[in-house]
Amino acid sequence: MTSTRERQRAAARARLEREMAERAAKARKRRQTQAIVGAAAVLVLVVAGTVWLATSLGGDDEKQNTAGGGDGFSQCAFTEVPKEGRSKQIKDVGLPTAQQANTGTQTMTIDTNLGPITAKIDRGKVPCTAGSFTHLASKGFFDNTKCHRLVTEGIKVLQCGDPSATGKGWRETDGTGGPSYNLAEENLPTDKRPPYPEGVIAMANSGQQGSTGSQFFIVYGDSQLDPNYTVLGTITGGMDVVKQVAAAGDDGAFAQQAGGGHPKKEIVVNKLSMSDIQGG
Numbered sequence: 001m002t003s004t005r006e007r008q009r010a011a012a013r014a015r016l017e018r019e020m021a022e023r024a025a026k027a028r029k030r031r032q033t034q035a036i037v038g039a040a041a042v043l044v045l046v047v048a049g050t051v052w053l054a055t056s057l058g059g060d061d062e063k064q065n066t067a068g069g070g071d072g073f074s075q076c077a078f079t080e081v082p083k084e085g086r087s088k089q090i091k092d093v094g095l096p097t098a099q100q101a102n103t104g105t106q107t108m109t110i111d112t113n114l115g116p117i118t119a120k121i122d123r124g125k126v127p128c129t130a131g132s133f134t135h136l137a138s139k140g141f142f143d144n145t146k147c148h149r150l151v152t153e154g155i156k157v158l159q160c161g162d163p164s165a166t167g168k169g170w171r172e173t174d175g176t177g178g179p180s181y182n183l184a185e186e187n188l189p190t191d192k193r194p195p196y197p198e199g200v201i202a203m204a205n206s207g208q209q210g211s212t213g214s215q216f217f218i219v220y221g222d223s224q225l226d227p228n229y230t231v232l233g234t235i236t237g238g239m240d241v242v243k244q245v246a247a248a249g250d251d252g253a254f255a256q257q258a259g260g261g262h263p264k265k266e267i268v269v270n271k272l273s274m275s276d277i278q279g280g
Contacts, residue, residue, distance in 0.1 A: 072102065073099045073102060073127075074101075075099060076100050076132075078095045078182075078183050089162070089164040091163040093141055096132050096136075100127040101123050103124055103280040104279045104280025106120075107278075114244060114245070115240075118236045120234050121133075127186075128183055129212065129232055130232070132179075138274075141163055143271050144166055146266060148162055148262060151260035155223035156219065156221030157219055158217060158242050158263070159215060160217070161204070162178070170253070179213055183210070185203070185205065185229065188227050188228065194224050195227040198219055199219065199234055199235045200234060200235070201231075202217055203216050203230040204217055204229065220239065244265065249264050251264055
């Protein structure tokens with residue numbers, strides 16, 4: 001016959017098992033929630049001289065868009081953010097094609113309210129990131145969005161690419177938006193000094209591998225960032241527009257967190273477009 005002490009021990013074990021199961025479920029839910037907050041996610045911060053966006057790496061339910069590669073093509077993995085709990089700042093326009101050309105160049109044109117900004121992108125260096133931008137641009141993903149962050153001290157960058165940063169004024173959620181997928185980093189400048197010189201356009205991420213989304217930053221002055229961010233291309237025109245915004249300064253909205261803030265001179269991306277591949 002089971003003693004009272006044995007019954008108490010059995011009950012205690014059962015409670016412990018329930019608590020452990022509940023903790024595991026909550027932890028998994030947190031991972032899924034974190035996965036949706038941005039271009040990778042939480043507020044876009046520049047921490048210790050590092051531009052970052054809190055992005056999700058996804059969880060157990062991640063899906064990947066993959067296909068075989070071939071001559072002149074690379075196989076790209078676009079990892080879908082779990083649909084459960086996606087925030088309103090996530091803009092779902094589907095996944096890019098997994099096979100992406102890895103030869104030739106493209107011209108990115110950012111038509112802003114202050115004038116055009118153009119950049120040259122080498123498909124040989126960033127086939128997957130270029131493919132992602134081409135896909136997003138074709139869906140109007142960046143149209144009518146604002147560059148939401150300017151940093152003028154330590155590093156010199158103007159950050160854009162949040163599809164939810166629209167309309168009048170600023171919101172606490174500006175800087176947390178992105179697409180419904182992430183991708184791996186490419187073309188990291190590990191052998192360059194400085195890694196991010198003036199004129200580079202690069203991708204923001206959370207600092208973790210595979211957390212690149214849609215947010216990007218234009219470097220308007222040599223910046224000593226860790227070489228963890230995809231160098232997308234080189235600015236070929238419109239740097240004067242970026243420096244005009246930089247000269248007006250920022251509002252210090254993120255001064256207590258990581259420095260910088262919203263640009264005082266508003267810059268709106270009316271339309272972002274990608275040319276056809278040349279020389280591929």
